[in-house]
Amino acid sequence: MTRNRTLATTLMVAVTTLSSAQAQPRDTLTIGITQYPSTFHPNIENMAAKSYVLGFARRPLTAYGADWRLTCLSCETLPSIENGLAERETTPEGKPGIRVTYRLREGLRWGDGTPVTAEDLRFAWEAGRDQATGFGPAEYYRSAYELIVEDPRTVTIRFDRVTFEYASAGDFQPLPAHVERARWQADPRSYRTRTAYDTETTNPALWNGPYRIAAVQPGASVTLERNPAWAGAAPHFRRVTIRTVENTPALEAQLLAGQVDMIAGELGLPIEQAIALERRTGTRFRITYQPGLIYEHMDVRHDHPALSDRRVRQALLLATDRAQITERLFAGRQPVAHSSVNPLDPMHDPDVQRWPFDLVRARALLEEAGWTPGPDGVRRNAAGERLSIEFMTTAGNRGREAVQQVLQGMWRAAGIEARIRNEPPRVLFAETLSRRRFQGLALFAWISAPESVPRSALHSDEIPVEARNWSGQNYGGFRNAEMDVLTHTIPEELDRERRREMWRRLQAIYAEELPAIPLWFRADAHVWPQWLDGVRPTGHLNASTLWAEEWRVR
Structure with missing residues (x-):
């Protein structure tokens, strides 16, 4: 009797405890x-951590959903030629252009209760058009030559070029003019250090x-x-x-x-x-x-004395056994990349040139480029300078740091010395990369949207310079005239199959010139x-x- 009573009591306590836990929902x-x-401003610098955090607190005009389709978030209807919210026209200079109209959803408010209005979009456009502000991507604001406020919730933007992605607002989104406009007007160049997003983040x-x-x-x-x-x-x-x-x-x-x-x-x-x-x-x-459109790679400093030679970049890739690394470190879940375009992307070219692991060929290319073995195994040029390259990544990322160690050993077999120097992500992205202070190679990932033309990372106009307040993401300083033409004109080609041919050429140049060293496509x-x-x-x-x-x- 006592044991039964004790058991019953225990069960009652357990049920009561469970009921109590269920009665207190997780909130x-x-x-x-x-x-x-590194900053909380939506338009200054690009960093995955900022995008992740701000996803809770902001809503852009448009975004690509989990189904990879473009959708409205802050706008009512996605603009299209068919629904009349996009209309082709001729610009005042006689160029083919397009006007795109966005209407903000009813009831959108800033956290202080102030309505989100067309003036917030106008301010974002004004600040982005001024190069001193340093907003990116700069090409969007250069092309959007006029913004017309139709009513408190509606704006029409006139572009001096017609692109297949005209409905996407990208990073263009409302900024609270009642908070930020005065700060910006006081001095656009220093706005990035005085924005309330960083001085009053909890406003x-x-x-x-x-x-x-x-x-x-x-x-x-x-x-x-x-x-x-x-x-x-x-x-x-x-x-x-x-x-x-x-x-x-x-x-x-x-x-x-x-x-x-x-x-x-x-x-x-x-x-x-x-x-x-x-x-x-x-x-x-x-x-x-x-799996996703996440491209793990090494950015290359193209004015580096050795890395400016395409043959050295190719030798680095040939000396990298990427298939072995992905199999041993990542259980084969991260496919080797041969360009920056993911096989999941509809514009991927399966026939793009490949650089399989080939240590003999890597050594031959280095010899051809004038780098001969030194007494310690590290190659030297005719001036006696060692083939020694600084190699950076995000400090604390165990996977990337393991990759660095493996690559350091692989490259040593080819006669290349890698000097590892890592920094916390907020320093690497906000200072070292964006202001082009890295001296050799930088290992990190680009994350893109479906069929996203990589103009910001590959066009020579997107090399960050102080005059444009360090906007742009061509951190390595890659310059190629044909790549400039392709990254500018691909968006203007509305025929999908003709666009595919242009994408194929872009990937061919990428694989040959190696503006960056492709590694693999990451799965999260x-x-x-x-x-x-x-x-x-x-x-x-x-x-x-x-x-x-x-x-x-x-």
């Missing part, structure tokens, strides 16, 4: 990522998404809370904390200790680390591997708790957080 979420944004008036940034710990975390001015679907979580842990083993440890609930695939564990985690923890977490490992639902990885430039109001507890 907070803590996310781990490996980078911290509600900066945010028009389902969440607003409520607190920041520089380099460590960002806390978001529900935005009471948001008129869309109510988000489930009362508070979302995004914690930056740049060291991926430490990030995994925090996940296992329950200090973070999930690790974002966009900026999380290297795939091999996630595979090992899944083996150890079984079904404790839901782990999804999402998303690590979620079993109780989280509604997260939809996109596999491209637009982060899953742009649809955070759909996230729910199971």
Whole structure:
């Protein structure tokens, strides 16, 4: 009798405890990522960490969804020739042009209650048109030569060229004119250091998404809370904390200790680390591997004395056994890249030139380029200078740092010395790359949208210079006249098959000239708790957080 009563009591306590836990629904979420944004301004610098964080707090005009189709977020209807919101015309200079009309959704408000209006779009356009501001991509603002405010919620933008992607607003999005315009007008060149996005990051008036940034710990975390001015679907979580842990083993440890609930695939564990985690923890977490338009590569400093020679770049690639690296480090889940265009992209050319691992040919090319073996095995030129190259990546990323060690050994066999020097992501992206301070090779990833023309990374006009306040992403300083023509004219070709031929030529130049050293196309490992639902990885430039109001507890 006593044992039965004790058992019954135990079961009642267990049921009561379970009921109590069920009665207290989860309303907070803590996310781990490996980078911290170098700036919170939507249009200054490009960094995946910023895109991920701002996805909770801002809504651009348009974005590509998880189905890779362009959709409206802040606009009512996607413009098209058929619905009359896009119309071909002739510019005042007699060039073929197009006018595109966007109408903002009703009820959009900044976090202080101020309506989001056409004036916010006008201000963003004015600031972007001024080169001193340093907004990117610069080509968008150069082409958008006039913005007409039709009414408080409607603008028409006139472009001096017609492109197949005319409906996409890209990074053009409203900025709160009532907060930012005066700061910008005072001095456009210094605006990037005085913007309220960085000096008053928790100002509600900066945010028009389902969440607003409520607190920041520089380099460590960002806390978001529900935005009471948001008129869309109510988000489930009362508070979302995004914690930056740049060291991926430490990030995994925090996940296992329950200090973070999930690790974002966009900026999380290297795939091999996630595979090992899944083996150890079984079904404790839901782990999804999402292939995508994520191009892991090495940017090349093209005015480097050795790397300016195409033969040296080709030798580096020939001395890199990429197939072995992807198999051994990434369980074969990351296919080798032969250009910057992913096989998942409809414009990928399967017949593009390939550079298989060939150490003999690599050595021959280096000999041809004038680099002969020295007494210590490192090659030297006629002046006695060593073939020694600085090699950088994001500090704390275990996967990339492992790749560096492997490459260092592979290249040594060809007579090339790699000097590893890494920096925290916020320093590498905000300073070293954007201001072209790296001296050799930089290993990181480009993330693109479907059929995204890489003008910003390959056109010579996009080489960051101080005169344009360091806008542009051609960090290596690559120059090629035919590539300039292609990256400018591909968007203007509306016939898909003719465009495909131009893409084929772009990839051929890329594979031959090697503006960057292609490595592989990355798959992201998303690590979620079993109780989280509604997260939809996109596999491209637009982060899953742009649809955070759909996230729910199971």
